[in-house]
Amino acid sequence: MNDATIKPSLSSRIQTVRTKSGIEAWLIEDYTVPLVSLELAFRGGSAQDPETLPGTASFLAGVLDEGAGPYDSAAFHDRLDDYAIELGFSASRDLITGHLRTLSKHRHEAFDMLRLVLNEARFDEEPVERVRAQMLASLRHDVNDPDTRANRAWFESAFAGHAYARPVKGTFDSLPNITRDHLIAYRDHVFARDTLKLAVVGAIDALTLATELESIFGALPAKAHLSSLAIAAPKNIGTRTIIDLDIPQSSIRYGGPGLAQSDPDFVTASVVNHILGGGVFSSRLFREVREKRGLAYSVFSQLAPLDFGPVHMGGTSTKNERVAESLSIIEAEIKSLASDGPNDEELDIAKKYLIGSWPLRFDTSTKLANQLIHMQIENLGLDYMERRNGLVAAVNRADAARVAKRVYGTGEIFTVIVGRPVGV
DSSP states (O other), X not given: OOHHHHHHHHHHHOEEEEOTTOOEEEEEEOOSSSEEEEEEEEEOGGGGSOTTOTTHHHHHHHHTTSOBTTBOHHHHXXXXXXXXXXXXXXXXXXXXXXXXXXXXXXXXXHHHHHHHHHHHBOOOHHHHHHHHHHHHHHHHHHHTOHHHHHHHHHHHHHTTTSGGGSOTTOOTTTGGGOOHHHHHHHHHHHOOGGGEEEEEEESOOHHHHHHHHHXXXXXXXXXXXXXXXXXXXOOOTTOEEEEEOOOSEEEEEEEEEOOOTTXXXXXXXXXXXXXXXXXXXXXXXXXXXXXXXXXXXXEEEEEEOOTTOOEEEEEEEEEGGGHHHHHHHHHHHHHHHHHHOOOHHHHHHHHHHHHHHGGGGGSSHHHHHHHHHHHHHTTOOTTHHHHHHHHHHTOOHHHHHHHHHHHHTXXXXXXXXXXXXXXX
């Protein structure tokens, strides 16, 4: 299917389903295969962790499906397996998200398991301690993972004093002190109907879905009690931090201020980012760092439109003796793009790729549900799938140059290097 047929047909098929308690979901009915995919999101995430207990949101996400209602952990997972139900949760800085995938014939059983998780999670001692041990083991692994350490250190320094500085996965000090009561308190403060976003794709009609959603979510509190967070800009711009680790190849993470996805310039910024380092083979960084000089296997840039501190970020890994050269090239390309903007050929290639690859985000029910939930979270509107490629196509060279200057400013970045770089 080409882009012209995909966008209007999907946008026109989105139904807004509302329940009697005010719960709202976006639904696309699709009976091509007998499956139902549901995505949910609550505002909150690790930014709502207690200040001294980072990792609480991630801990909760890890233990939610470890027993609920009459089912202990083993019985709960046996029931999921018996009905071929996929159910899981995760935490990011701004959100707690969940996904459910089920055969339509097992829809009611699957929705009932989700209802139990959200309303009657057990938090029994054995699974809580098992998940805690798994999280601590993951942290021990991360100690020797330079990419993870660089990313974590970047946020800790760039957002010092802000909730975004807290590690999403917690710390060796915090995880042992997170109790069952802390998990329940977090859930009771964050899980509420007013911040809930829902997307459903598959073999279910609107009336049936409304009934099921009311059963699952209707008993949740009407309003969440979220801590107020200030908008923050990353600190230490123009500086470098080196974290010593005895490895032959250093990991680099860099970044600076970005744009919120609600910003009118965000689509243009996405095109500019693709030109810098978002394009796998066509980006400036890939060409200059990998193709021309062989400094690294991969190098990237991205936009992270966080709710309380949007940033642009990027990274690479390279031999210790080539870190200085790699950083010099990365910084030069950012400054060049900020100063002069992209050329016509770069702009054309980026726009064609972004437009042509857009339909790939909707080629499964799970991907489509993910896109619908993202559109709700960012308030992009029901017609965004229809409008988006037109926005990309409308980006001209003057727009791109203006937005590149706006995002990258003078081209200065804050950089974290984990390893033993030479000459930095």
